[in-house]
Amino acid sequence: MRMFVQLVFGLFVLKAAVASPRFSRQLDLDTYNSANYDVENEENEYDYDDGLTTDDSQAEIETLAPHYNYPEPGEEELEEEEEQEEGEEEQPLKAQLVPQGSGGSGLLMGPDTQKGMPTCLLCTCLGGSVYCDDLKLNSVPPLPKDTTHFYARYNKITKINKSDFAFMNKLKRIDLTANEITSIEDRAFIGLPELEELVMRENYISQLPSLPETMTLIDASHNNIGSKGIHKEAFKDMTGLLYLYLTDNNIDYIPVPLPDSLRSLHLQRNNIQMMHEDTFCNLNDFNYIRNALEDIRLDGNPINLSRTPQAYVCLPRIPIGDLI
Incomplete structure (x- = not known):
């Protein structure tokens, strides 16, 4: 009977120990370790091969490492000379003499002027127009060959040479207002096939040069002609x-004959003293009417316009001037 009671008591104690939290946590930990051990054993059952042996691994590392080619003795000087030659080749090209610009010669991008600068750096080039106003130039700078309009007003240019505008086949307008021009070589403009407008106001010209037949505007006012x-x-x-x-x-005279296309003739403040009846009209054809010539200025001349009334019968308007 006593033994039976001890057995029952032992079973009761064992049941209480199993039910305690500490025992449960220990049991779980033992179970976890046992499971991990089984997994490690399972992984060890497989042979893992990364495809690299010891020799292959070293070869791969050597391949990835940077590789330097050290120059042989004496090669450093050769490399320095080659770098110097390449540096010289990469420098900006200097302007070379080419057949461009007026006179058939000049530098690339416009020849050098007396200020030591290419024309299109000294002046302003916009399309075919070249503006060289108020730069104290004493001569016409060589121009790009495709120049169509040239402006060099308010400078100190003293002479126009034949070579200044030679071979300028596209030049349409030249404006040299307010310079110090005293002489123009007679054929300086005659070889310009497209020239239409020439402005040479406020200079010291005594001789009007020959001009091409293509002219539409000529302004040589305020000179010594x-x-x-x-x-x-x-x-x-x-x-x-x-x-x-x-x-x-x-x-001291009206420069006749004048073309029928003429619209404006300004001769004020000259020394014109007389006019002929056929200066503007055709005495052989009384039906002839010069419709285009609407603007004739003769004021400031020592001429009495009332003395030659027949000279205006073909005009749409009588000239402006002294009628007394």
């Missing part, structure tokens, strides 16, 4: 001439 300063029949063949301005000179 005298009685022998205009070639005979200078404007006769200019069939497209529209504007002829010769104000403030020393001209």
Whole structure:
């Protein structure tokens, strides 16, 4: 009977120990370790091969490492010489003499001027127009060959040479207002096939140069052009001439014959003293009307316009001037 009671008591104690939290946690830990051990044993059952042996691994590392080629003795000097030559080749190209610009010669991008700069750096080049105003130039700078309009106003240019505009086949307008020009070589403009407008106001010109028949505007006002300063029949063949301005000179006659295309003739403040009846009209054809010539300025001349009334019958308007 006593033994039976001890057995029952032992079973009761064992049941209580199993039910305690400490025992449960220990049991779980033992179970976890046992499971991990089984997994490790399972993994060890497989042979893992990364495809690399010891020799292959070293070869791969050597391949990835940077590789330097050290120059042989004496090669450093050769490399330095080659680098110097390459550096010289990479420098900006210097302007070379090429057949570009006026006169058939010049530097790339416009020849050097007396200021030591290419024309299109010294001046302003916009399309075919070259602006060289107020730069104290004493001569016409060599121009790019495709120049169509050239402006060099308010400078100190003293002479126009034949070479200044040679081979400028696209040049349409030249404006040299307010320079110090005293002489122009006679054929300086005659070889310009597209020239239409020439402005040479406020200079010291005594002789008007020969001009191409393509002219539409000529302005040589405020100069020293005298009685022998205009070639005979200078404007006769200019069939497209529209504007002829010769104000403030020393001209003593009207430079006839004038083309029928002419619209404006400004001769004020000269030394014109007389006019002929056929100066503007055709005495052999009383039906002839010069419709285009609407603007004739003769004021400031020592001429009495009322003495030659027949000279205006073909005009849409009588000239402006002294009628007394």
